[in-house]
Amino acid sequence: MEAVLELTKDNIQDVVDASMKQIVVLAFWSQQSPESVALSQTLTGMAQKQFGRFVLAKVDCDKEIEIANYFQIQNMPTTLVLSEGKPIDGFAGLQEEEQIAAMLDKHLPAQWQLQLNEAKNLLALQDAEPALVLLKQAYTESPNAEIALVYADACLMLDDFEFAAELLATVGLADQDSYYQSLKAKLALALDAADSPEIRQLQQLVDNEPDNITQLLLLVKALHQAKRNEEALAILFSPLSKDIGVANGDAKQLFLEILTALGQGNTLANQYRRKLYSLLY
Known part of the structure:
Protein backbone atom coordinates (compact mmCIF):
# COMPACT_ATOMS: atom_id res chain seq x y z
CA MET A 1 0.00 0.00 0.00
CA LYS A 106 4.91 3.93 20.95
CA HIS A 107 3.04 1.98 18.29
CA LEU A 108 5.37 1.67 15.30
CA PRO A 109 8.04 -0.95 14.61
CA ALA A 110 11.63 0.28 14.87
CA GLN A 111 13.39 1.18 11.64
CA TRP A 112 15.84 -1.69 12.14
CA GLN A 113 12.94 -4.15 12.32
CA LEU A 114 11.66 -2.98 8.93
CA GLN A 115 15.15 -3.23 7.45
CA LEU A 116 15.56 -6.72 8.92
CA ASN A 117 12.23 -7.88 7.49
CA GLU A 118 13.09 -6.53 4.04
CA ALA A 119 16.53 -8.17 4.21
CA LYS A 120 14.91 -11.52 5.07
CA ASN A 121 12.67 -11.21 2.00
CA LEU A 122 15.72 -10.48 -0.17
CA LEU A 123 17.66 -13.43 1.23
CA ALA A 124 14.71 -15.71 0.51
CA LEU A 125 15.16 -14.63 -3.12
CA GLN A 126 18.92 -15.30 -2.87
CA ASP A 127 19.56 -11.56 -3.35
CA ALA A 128 22.24 -11.15 -0.69
CA GLU A 129 24.03 -7.94 -1.70
CA PRO A 130 21.13 -5.47 -1.19
CA ALA A 131 20.15 -7.45 1.91
CA LEU A 132 23.66 -6.90 3.28
CA VAL A 133 23.28 -3.11 2.94
CA LEU A 134 20.02 -3.17 4.93
CA LEU A 135 21.48 -5.49 7.57
CA LYS A 136 24.52 -3.29 8.07
CA GLN A 137 22.24 -0.30 8.68
CA ALA A 138 19.98 -2.29 11.01
CA TYR A 139 22.91 -3.73 12.99
CA THR A 140 24.45 -0.27 13.39
CA GLU A 141 21.16 0.97 14.88
CA SER A 142 20.55 -2.07 17.08
CA PRO A 143 23.34 -4.70 17.32
CA ASN A 144 21.13 -7.49 18.61
CA ALA A 145 21.24 -11.26 18.10
CA GLU A 146 18.19 -11.35 15.82
CA ILE A 147 19.94 -9.13 13.28
CA ALA A 148 23.35 -10.75 13.83
CA LEU A 149 22.05 -14.16 12.75
CA VAL A 150 20.50 -12.90 9.51
CA TYR A 151 23.56 -10.69 8.89
CA ALA A 152 25.82 -13.74 9.29
CA ASP A 153 23.60 -15.67 6.89
CA ALA A 154 24.02 -12.95 4.25
CA CYS A 155 27.80 -12.92 4.80
CA LEU A 156 27.96 -16.68 4.29
CA MET A 157 26.04 -16.34 1.04
CA LEU A 158 28.65 -13.84 -0.13
CA ASP A 159 31.59 -15.95 1.13
CA ASP A 160 32.60 -13.46 3.83
CA PHE A 161 33.41 -16.21 6.31
CA GLU A 162 35.50 -14.08 8.65
CA PHE A 163 32.82 -11.50 9.37
CA ALA A 164 30.18 -14.23 9.58
CA ALA A 165 32.30 -15.85 12.31
CA GLU A 166 32.61 -12.51 14.14
CA LEU A 167 28.85 -12.01 14.07
CA LEU A 168 28.10 -15.53 15.30
CA ALA A 169 30.58 -15.03 18.13
CA THR A 170 28.42 -12.16 19.45
CA VAL A 171 25.34 -14.38 19.81
CA GLY A 172 24.72 -15.30 23.42
CA LEU A 173 23.75 -18.76 24.68
CA ALA A 174 20.08 -17.82 25.03
CA ASP A 175 19.87 -16.99 21.32
CA GLN A 176 21.76 -20.01 20.01
CA ASP A 177 18.69 -21.62 18.43
CA SER A 178 18.40 -24.02 15.48
CA TYR A 179 19.03 -21.14 13.04
CA TYR A 180 22.28 -20.34 14.84
CA GLN A 181 23.32 -24.01 14.78
CA SER A 182 22.65 -24.28 11.05
CA LEU A 183 24.75 -21.17 10.39
CA LYS A 184 27.59 -22.56 12.52
CA ALA A 185 27.46 -25.76 10.48
CA LYS A 186 27.51 -23.80 7.20
CA LEU A 187 30.49 -21.80 8.42
CA ALA A 188 32.40 -24.93 9.49
CA LEU A 189 31.83 -26.53 6.09
CA ALA A 190 32.91 -23.35 4.29
CA LEU A 191 36.08 -23.06 6.36
CA ASP A 192 36.92 -26.72 5.79
CA ALA A 193 36.52 -26.22 2.05
CA ALA A 194 38.75 -23.14 2.21
CA ASP A 195 41.53 -25.06 4.00
CA SER A 196 42.84 -26.82 0.90
CA PRO A 197 45.95 -29.04 0.69
CA GLU A 198 47.56 -26.33 -1.48
CA ILE A 199 47.15 -23.74 1.25
CA ARG A 200 48.48 -26.09 3.92
CA GLN A 201 51.51 -26.86 1.76
CA LEU A 202 52.19 -23.19 1.08
CA GLN A 203 51.79 -22.39 4.77
CA GLN A 204 54.37 -25.05 5.61
CA LEU A 205 56.82 -23.61 3.05
CA VAL A 206 56.40 -20.10 4.49
CA ASP A 207 56.86 -21.43 8.02
CA ASN A 208 60.08 -23.12 6.91
CA GLU A 209 61.35 -20.07 4.98
CA PRO A 210 59.69 -16.96 6.49
CA ASP A 211 61.96 -14.63 4.46
CA ASN A 212 61.00 -16.20 1.12
CA ILE A 213 58.74 -13.43 -0.19
CA THR A 214 57.84 -15.33 -3.36
CA GLN A 215 56.36 -18.21 -1.36
CA LEU A 216 54.63 -15.73 0.95
CA LEU A 217 52.93 -13.98 -1.99
CA LEU A 218 51.72 -17.32 -3.33
CA LEU A 219 50.24 -18.14 0.07
CA VAL A 220 48.53 -14.73 0.28
CA LYS A 221 47.00 -15.19 -3.19
CA ALA A 222 45.72 -18.65 -2.26
CA LEU A 223 44.21 -17.36 0.98
CA HIS A 224 42.53 -14.51 -0.88
CA GLN A 225 41.05 -16.91 -3.42
CA ALA A 226 39.71 -19.01 -0.53
CA LYS A 227 38.07 -15.85 0.94
CA ARG A 228 40.41 -15.96 3.94
CA ASN A 229 41.22 -12.29 3.52
CA GLU A 230 41.92 -11.40 7.14
CA GLU A 231 44.70 -13.98 7.27
CA ALA A 232 45.99 -12.92 3.85
CA LEU A 233 46.21 -9.23 4.77
CA ALA A 234 47.80 -9.93 8.16
CA ILE A 235 50.49 -12.13 6.60
CA LEU A 236 51.19 -9.62 3.81
CA PHE A 237 51.25 -6.57 6.08
CA SER A 238 54.16 -7.98 8.10
CA PRO A 239 56.86 -7.60 5.37
CA LEU A 240 55.24 -4.37 4.10
CA SER A 241 55.55 -2.80 7.54
CA LYS A 242 59.31 -3.37 7.31
CA ASP A 243 59.78 -2.40 3.65
CA ILE A 244 56.91 -0.87 1.66
CA GLY A 245 58.75 -1.63 -1.59
CA VAL A 246 59.47 -5.28 -0.84
CA ALA A 247 59.46 -7.65 -3.85
CA ASN A 248 59.88 -4.70 -6.23
CA GLY A 249 56.50 -3.36 -5.18
CA ASP A 250 54.64 -6.60 -5.95
CA ALA A 251 53.65 -7.07 -2.32
CA LYS A 252 52.11 -3.60 -2.07
CA GLN A 253 50.33 -4.12 -5.40
CA LEU A 254 48.82 -7.40 -4.19
CA PHE A 255 47.81 -5.77 -0.92
CA LEU A 256 46.00 -2.98 -2.83
CA GLU A 257 44.31 -5.49 -5.15
CA ILE A 258 42.86 -7.37 -2.19
CA LEU A 259 41.61 -4.13 -0.62
CA THR A 260 39.99 -3.14 -3.91
CA ALA A 261 38.35 -6.55 -4.26
CA LEU A 262 36.89 -6.25 -0.76
CA GLY A 263 35.34 -2.86 -1.62
CA GLN A 264 35.14 0.57 -0.03
CA GLY A 265 32.52 -0.31 2.58
CA ASN A 266 34.25 -3.42 3.89
CA THR A 267 35.31 -3.11 7.54
CA LEU A 268 38.40 -5.28 7.15
CA ALA A 269 39.50 -3.38 4.03
CA ASN A 270 39.06 -0.04 5.80
CA GLN A 271 41.10 -1.28 8.76
CA TYR A 272 44.03 -2.36 6.59
CA ARG A 273 43.71 0.65 4.31
CA ARG A 274 44.36 2.85 7.35
CA LYS A 275 47.34 0.70 8.31
CA LEU A 276 48.78 1.07 4.81
CA TYR A 277 48.28 4.85 4.87
CA SER A 278 50.17 4.99 8.18
CA LEU A 279 53.14 3.42 6.41
CA LEU A 280 52.91 5.70 3.39
CA TYR A 281 52.41 8.95 5.26
Whole structure:
Protein backbone atom coordinates (compact mmCIF):
# COMPACT_ATOMS: atom_id res chain seq x y z
CA MET A 1 0.00 0.00 0.00
CA GLU A 2 1.13 3.56 -0.70
CA ALA A 3 2.65 5.62 2.11
CA VAL A 4 0.04 8.38 1.66
CA LEU A 5 -3.48 8.07 0.28
CA GLU A 6 -6.83 9.84 0.28
CA LEU A 7 -9.42 7.93 2.29
CA THR A 8 -12.83 7.63 0.63
CA LYS A 9 -15.90 5.43 0.90
CA ASP A 10 -14.52 3.39 -1.99
CA ASN A 11 -11.24 2.39 -0.31
CA ILE A 12 -12.06 2.54 3.40
CA GLN A 13 -12.37 -1.25 3.66
CA ASP A 14 -8.93 -1.68 2.06
CA VAL A 15 -7.46 0.71 4.62
CA VAL A 16 -9.15 -1.05 7.53
CA ASP A 17 -7.84 -4.38 6.21
CA ALA A 18 -4.34 -2.87 5.92
CA SER A 19 -4.50 -1.84 9.58
CA MET A 20 -4.64 -5.52 10.51
CA LYS A 21 -0.97 -5.79 9.57
CA GLN A 22 0.31 -2.21 9.72
CA ILE A 23 -0.37 0.97 11.67
CA VAL A 24 -2.59 3.41 9.78
CA VAL A 25 -2.72 7.10 10.73
CA LEU A 26 -6.03 8.78 9.91
CA ALA A 27 -5.70 12.53 9.39
CA PHE A 28 -9.04 14.36 9.35
CA TRP A 29 -8.69 17.76 7.72
CA SER A 30 -10.61 20.52 5.94
CA GLN A 31 -9.72 23.34 3.61
CA GLN A 32 -11.69 25.56 6.00
CA SER A 33 -9.10 24.91 8.73
CA PRO A 34 -5.59 26.27 8.05
CA GLU A 35 -4.28 24.34 11.06
CA SER A 36 -5.53 21.04 9.61
CA VAL A 37 -3.96 21.83 6.23
CA ALA A 38 -0.62 22.52 7.95
CA LEU A 39 -0.85 19.31 10.01
CA SER A 40 -1.74 17.29 6.93
CA GLN A 41 1.42 18.55 5.25
CA THR A 42 3.53 17.65 8.30
CA LEU A 43 2.08 14.13 8.45
CA THR A 44 2.57 13.66 4.72
CA GLY A 45 6.25 14.54 5.05
CA MET A 46 6.66 12.14 7.97
CA ALA A 47 4.95 9.28 6.12
CA GLN A 48 7.15 9.76 3.07
CA LYS A 49 10.35 9.95 5.15
CA GLN A 50 9.42 6.88 7.19
CA PHE A 51 8.04 4.88 4.28
CA GLY A 52 7.02 1.44 5.46
CA ARG A 53 6.52 2.28 9.13
CA PHE A 54 2.94 3.49 8.72
CA VAL A 55 0.29 4.38 6.15
CA LEU A 56 -1.17 7.90 6.22
CA ALA A 57 -4.83 7.99 5.18
CA LYS A 58 -6.04 11.57 4.79
CA VAL A 59 -9.76 12.27 5.15
CA ASP A 60 -11.07 15.42 3.46
CA CYS A 61 -13.99 16.13 5.75
CA ASP A 62 -15.48 18.61 3.27
CA LYS A 63 -16.06 15.65 0.91
CA GLU A 64 -16.19 12.62 3.20
CA ILE A 65 -18.69 13.75 5.83
CA GLU A 66 -19.98 10.22 6.42
CA ILE A 67 -16.51 8.95 7.34
CA ALA A 68 -15.97 11.91 9.69
CA ASN A 69 -19.32 11.22 11.34
CA TYR A 70 -18.56 7.51 11.67
CA PHE A 71 -15.40 8.32 13.64
CA GLN A 72 -17.27 11.02 15.60
CA ILE A 73 -14.90 13.80 14.58
CA GLN A 74 -15.79 17.01 16.41
CA ASN A 75 -12.81 19.28 15.69
CA MET A 76 -10.30 20.00 12.94
CA PRO A 77 -7.67 18.78 12.79
CA THR A 78 -8.04 15.36 14.42
CA THR A 79 -5.55 12.53 14.05
CA LEU A 80 -6.25 8.90 14.94
CA VAL A 81 -3.92 5.89 15.06
CA LEU A 82 -5.63 2.80 13.69
CA SER A 83 -4.52 -0.75 14.52
CA GLU A 84 -6.47 -3.92 13.68
CA GLY A 85 -9.39 -1.79 12.56
CA LYS A 86 -9.68 0.16 15.81
CA PRO A 87 -8.42 3.59 16.98
CA ILE A 88 -5.77 3.04 19.66
CA ASP A 89 -4.37 6.56 20.04
CA GLY A 90 -4.59 10.04 18.60
CA PHE A 91 -4.81 13.74 19.29
CA ALA A 92 -6.86 16.80 18.40
CA GLY A 93 -5.42 20.08 17.21
CA LEU A 94 -2.05 21.02 15.80
CA GLN A 95 1.16 19.41 17.09
CA GLU A 96 4.83 19.68 16.21
CA GLU A 97 6.55 16.86 14.32
CA GLU A 98 8.61 15.89 17.38
CA GLN A 99 5.46 15.44 19.49
CA ILE A 100 3.78 13.40 16.77
CA ALA A 101 6.88 11.21 16.32
CA ALA A 102 7.03 10.51 20.07
CA MET A 103 3.39 9.43 20.05
CA LEU A 104 3.77 7.24 16.97
CA ASP A 105 6.96 5.59 18.20
CA LYS A 106 4.91 3.93 20.95
CA HIS A 107 3.04 1.98 18.29
CA LEU A 108 5.37 1.67 15.30
CA PRO A 109 8.04 -0.95 14.61
CA ALA A 110 11.63 0.28 14.87
CA GLN A 111 13.39 1.18 11.64
CA TRP A 112 15.84 -1.69 12.14
CA GLN A 113 12.94 -4.15 12.32
CA LEU A 114 11.66 -2.98 8.93
CA GLN A 115 15.15 -3.23 7.45
CA LEU A 116 15.56 -6.72 8.92
CA ASN A 117 12.23 -7.88 7.49
CA GLU A 118 13.09 -6.53 4.04
CA ALA A 119 16.53 -8.17 4.21
CA LYS A 120 14.91 -11.52 5.07
CA ASN A 121 12.67 -11.21 2.00
CA LEU A 122 15.72 -10.48 -0.17
CA LEU A 123 17.66 -13.43 1.23
CA ALA A 124 14.71 -15.71 0.51
CA LEU A 125 15.16 -14.63 -3.12
CA GLN A 126 18.92 -15.30 -2.87
CA ASP A 127 19.56 -11.56 -3.35
CA ALA A 128 22.24 -11.15 -0.69
CA GLU A 129 24.03 -7.94 -1.70
CA PRO A 130 21.13 -5.47 -1.19
CA ALA A 131 20.15 -7.45 1.91
CA LEU A 132 23.66 -6.90 3.28
CA VAL A 133 23.28 -3.11 2.94
CA LEU A 134 20.02 -3.17 4.93
CA LEU A 135 21.48 -5.49 7.57
CA LYS A 136 24.52 -3.29 8.07
CA GLN A 137 22.24 -0.30 8.68
CA ALA A 138 19.98 -2.29 11.01
CA TYR A 139 22.91 -3.73 12.99
CA THR A 140 24.45 -0.27 13.39
CA GLU A 141 21.16 0.97 14.88
CA SER A 142 20.55 -2.07 17.08
CA PRO A 143 23.34 -4.70 17.32
CA ASN A 144 21.13 -7.49 18.61
CA ALA A 145 21.24 -11.26 18.10
CA GLU A 146 18.19 -11.35 15.82
CA ILE A 147 19.94 -9.13 13.28
CA ALA A 148 23.35 -10.75 13.83
CA LEU A 149 22.05 -14.16 12.75
CA VAL A 150 20.50 -12.90 9.51
CA TYR A 151 23.56 -10.69 8.89
CA ALA A 152 25.82 -13.74 9.29
CA ASP A 153 23.60 -15.67 6.89
CA ALA A 154 24.02 -12.95 4.25
CA CYS A 155 27.80 -12.92 4.80
CA LEU A 156 27.96 -16.68 4.29
CA MET A 157 26.04 -16.34 1.04
CA LEU A 158 28.65 -13.84 -0.13
CA ASP A 159 31.59 -15.95 1.13
CA ASP A 160 32.60 -13.46 3.83
CA PHE A 161 33.41 -16.21 6.31
CA GLU A 162 35.50 -14.08 8.65
CA PHE A 163 32.82 -11.50 9.37
CA ALA A 164 30.18 -14.23 9.58
CA ALA A 165 32.30 -15.85 12.31
CA GLU A 166 32.61 -12.51 14.14
CA LEU A 167 28.85 -12.01 14.07
CA LEU A 168 28.10 -15.53 15.30
CA ALA A 169 30.58 -15.03 18.13
CA THR A 170 28.42 -12.16 19.45
CA VAL A 171 25.34 -14.38 19.81
CA GLY A 172 24.72 -15.30 23.42
CA LEU A 173 23.75 -18.76 24.68
CA ALA A 174 20.08 -17.82 25.03
CA ASP A 175 19.87 -16.99 21.32
CA GLN A 176 21.76 -20.01 20.01
CA ASP A 177 18.69 -21.62 18.43
CA SER A 178 18.40 -24.02 15.48
CA TYR A 179 19.03 -21.14 13.04
CA TYR A 180 22.28 -20.34 14.84
CA GLN A 181 23.32 -24.01 14.78
CA SER A 182 22.65 -24.28 11.05
CA LEU A 183 24.75 -21.17 10.39
CA LYS A 184 27.59 -22.56 12.52
CA ALA A 185 27.46 -25.76 10.48
CA LYS A 186 27.51 -23.80 7.20
CA LEU A 187 30.49 -21.80 8.42
CA ALA A 188 32.40 -24.93 9.49
CA LEU A 189 31.83 -26.53 6.09
CA ALA A 190 32.91 -23.35 4.29
CA LEU A 191 36.08 -23.06 6.36
CA ASP A 192 36.92 -26.72 5.79
CA ALA A 193 36.52 -26.22 2.05
CA ALA A 194 38.75 -23.14 2.21
CA ASP A 195 41.53 -25.06 4.00
CA SER A 196 42.84 -26.82 0.90
CA PRO A 197 45.95 -29.04 0.69
CA GLU A 198 47.56 -26.33 -1.48
CA ILE A 199 47.15 -23.74 1.25
CA ARG A 200 48.48 -26.09 3.92
CA GLN A 201 51.51 -26.86 1.76
CA LEU A 202 52.19 -23.19 1.08
CA GLN A 203 51.79 -22.39 4.77
CA GLN A 204 54.37 -25.05 5.61
CA LEU A 205 56.82 -23.61 3.05
CA VAL A 206 56.40 -20.10 4.49
CA ASP A 207 56.86 -21.43 8.02
CA ASN A 208 60.08 -23.12 6.91
CA GLU A 209 61.35 -20.07 4.98
CA PRO A 210 59.69 -16.96 6.49
CA ASP A 211 61.96 -14.63 4.46
CA ASN A 212 61.00 -16.20 1.12
CA ILE A 213 58.74 -13.43 -0.19
CA THR A 214 57.84 -15.33 -3.36
CA GLN A 215 56.36 -18.21 -1.36
CA LEU A 216 54.63 -15.73 0.95
CA LEU A 217 52.93 -13.98 -1.99
CA LEU A 218 51.72 -17.32 -3.33
CA LEU A 219 50.24 -18.14 0.07
CA VAL A 220 48.53 -14.73 0.28
CA LYS A 221 47.00 -15.19 -3.19
CA ALA A 222 45.72 -18.65 -2.26
CA LEU A 223 44.21 -17.36 0.98
CA HIS A 224 42.53 -14.51 -0.88
CA GLN A 225 41.05 -16.91 -3.42
CA ALA A 226 39.71 -19.01 -0.53
CA LYS A 227 38.07 -15.85 0.94
CA ARG A 228 40.41 -15.96 3.94
CA ASN A 229 41.22 -12.29 3.52
CA GLU A 230 41.92 -11.40 7.14
CA GLU A 231 44.70 -13.98 7.27
CA ALA A 232 45.99 -12.92 3.85
CA LEU A 233 46.21 -9.23 4.77
CA ALA A 234 47.80 -9.93 8.16
CA ILE A 235 50.49 -12.13 6.60
CA LEU A 236 51.19 -9.62 3.81
CA PHE A 237 51.25 -6.57 6.08
CA SER A 238 54.16 -7.98 8.10
CA PRO A 239 56.86 -7.60 5.37
CA LEU A 240 55.24 -4.37 4.10
CA SER A 241 55.55 -2.80 7.54
CA LYS A 242 59.31 -3.37 7.31
CA ASP A 243 59.78 -2.40 3.65
CA ILE A 244 56.91 -0.87 1.66
CA GLY A 245 58.75 -1.63 -1.59
CA VAL A 246 59.47 -5.28 -0.84
CA ALA A 247 59.46 -7.65 -3.85
CA ASN A 248 59.88 -4.70 -6.23
CA GLY A 249 56.50 -3.36 -5.18
CA ASP A 250 54.64 -6.60 -5.95
CA ALA A 251 53.65 -7.07 -2.32
CA LYS A 252 52.11 -3.60 -2.07
CA GLN A 253 50.33 -4.12 -5.40
CA LEU A 254 48.82 -7.40 -4.19
CA PHE A 255 47.81 -5.77 -0.92
CA LEU A 256 46.00 -2.98 -2.83
CA GLU A 257 44.31 -5.49 -5.15
CA ILE A 258 42.86 -7.37 -2.19
CA LEU A 259 41.61 -4.13 -0.62
CA THR A 260 39.99 -3.14 -3.91
CA ALA A 261 38.35 -6.55 -4.26
CA LEU A 262 36.89 -6.25 -0.76
CA GLY A 263 35.34 -2.86 -1.62
CA GLN A 264 35.14 0.57 -0.03
CA GLY A 265 32.52 -0.31 2.58
CA ASN A 266 34.25 -3.42 3.89
CA THR A 267 35.31 -3.11 7.54
CA LEU A 268 38.40 -5.28 7.15
CA ALA A 269 39.50 -3.38 4.03
CA ASN A 270 39.06 -0.04 5.80
CA GLN A 271 41.10 -1.28 8.76
CA TYR A 272 44.03 -2.36 6.59
CA ARG A 273 43.71 0.65 4.31
CA ARG A 274 44.36 2.85 7.35
CA LYS A 275 47.34 0.70 8.31
CA LEU A 276 48.78 1.07 4.81
CA TYR A 277 48.28 4.85 4.87
CA SER A 278 50.17 4.99 8.18
CA LEU A 279 53.14 3.42 6.41
CA LEU A 280 52.91 5.70 3.39
CA TYR A 281 52.41 8.95 5.26
